[in-house]
Amino acid sequence: MKRIILASCVSAGAALCLFGAGFAQAQSAAEIKTVKVTPLGGQTGEFCRLDRAFVFEDPDGTRLLYDAGMTVAGPDDPRLGDIDALLVSHLHGDHVGPRRTQAVDAGTCAEPDLSVDTRPNTNVAEIAVAKGAKIVTGSEMPAFFAAKLRALGGNPENSVLARFGGSVKVGGVTIATVPAVHSNGVSPDLIGGELGEAMKAAGISGYAGPPTGYILRFSNGLVAYLSGDTGMTAEQESVVRGFYDAKLVVINIGDTYTTGPKEAAWVVNELVHPAAVIPSHANEAATQNGEVVKGTKTEAFLMAVKVPAHVPLSGKTMEFDAGGSCVAGC
Structure with missing residues (x-):
């Protein structure tokens, strides 16, 4: 030409x-057929303390919501649109949403509004029922979500298992789970009733099996790795890179509960070798007026990582090609 x-x-x-x-x-x-990635955080145009959620849109229109947590304003959040499936890495509150914001931009970046109580249902289950969407999880989590869907009048069969080594397909997207090194206790508040009260008194949580990360293969050929809450694992090299050859990574960098910024950068640089990375779960007000704040964990990650890194500013859609390169919105 x-x-x-x-x-x-x-x-x-x-x-x-x-x-x-x-x-x-x-x-x-x-x-160019692209995958659209839109962070759904607490404050428009910022990367904030409790931001976990992303919408991934396949070129064929399939839309997946990952770790809705507490910054998605329930099923009526205007940013959601149609949702075909929800993905949940594990059952801790900041990922499933025992509470949620009442509206987009309520509260502040450091202290988001969490005034809506969704216990024992979870924000995830309420969104799934309202949208008629599936919940795709691994481990022992499908039974937990099936019970929530049933209690809300939804279809329990919409809670779908994707255990390590297998996969399921939703629209044009193939979804697999991979190991994460973390815990996966169910809060007594999400169990409810006398059992929940007894567990709370004993200081214990329910067991939902090991936590997971996700591998998404989109119809344009892009493979994305969503780390979930994890530390460094051998599978990030042998499975995520070696078998799936992930080109886009969304990795949690908050430290203490997940890989810290330097550890996360090492995973990206030395183990996975993607074409691009999006940091998440920083547990801080990482930006102000859309610019990364100096001295933050997010800044430390950006300085340490060797591939193009894209800060997830809430509501700003990024588009990625099959090779993992950002071609719009970054």
Whole structure:
């Protein structure tokens, strides 16, 4: 195409040449099938303390909500649109939502509004029922969510298992789970009743099996790794890179509960080798006016990582091609 355009410049003149080159570039960009990634955090245009949630949209329109947590304002959050499936890495409150914000931008980046109580249902289950969406999880979590769906009048069969080594397909997206090194206790508040009260008094939580990360293979060929809450694991090299060859990574960097910023950067640089990375779960007000705050964990991660890193500013959609490169919105 480039040679044809150059040849026509000689005979048709510079104006036609520029028009032809611009048309070819626009046509090429239009032909690229991208995966859209939209963070759904507490404050529009910022990366905030409790931000966990992302919507992934396949080129065929399939939409997945990952770790809805507490910053999605329930089923009526205007940012959601249609949701085909929800993904939950584990059952801790900041990922399933025993409480949630009442509206987009309520509260502050450091102290989001969490005035809506969703116990014992969870924000995840309420969204799934309202949207008629599946909940795809691994480990022992499907039974937990099936009970929540049933209690809310939804279809318990919409709680779908994807255990390590297997996969399920939702629309154009193939979903698999991979190991995460973390805990996965169910809060007594999400169990409720006399059993929940007895567990609370004993200081124990329920067991839901090991936590997970996710591998998503989109219809354009892009493979994404969503780390969930994890430390460094051998599977990040042998499975995530070796078998799945993930090109886009969403990795949690908050330290104490997950890999810290330097550890997360090492996972990206030395184990997974993606084309691009999005940090998440920083447990801090990481940005102000859309700019990374100096001295934050997010800044430390950005300085340590060796591949293009894209800060997840709430409500700002990024688009990734099959090779994991951001082609819009970054």
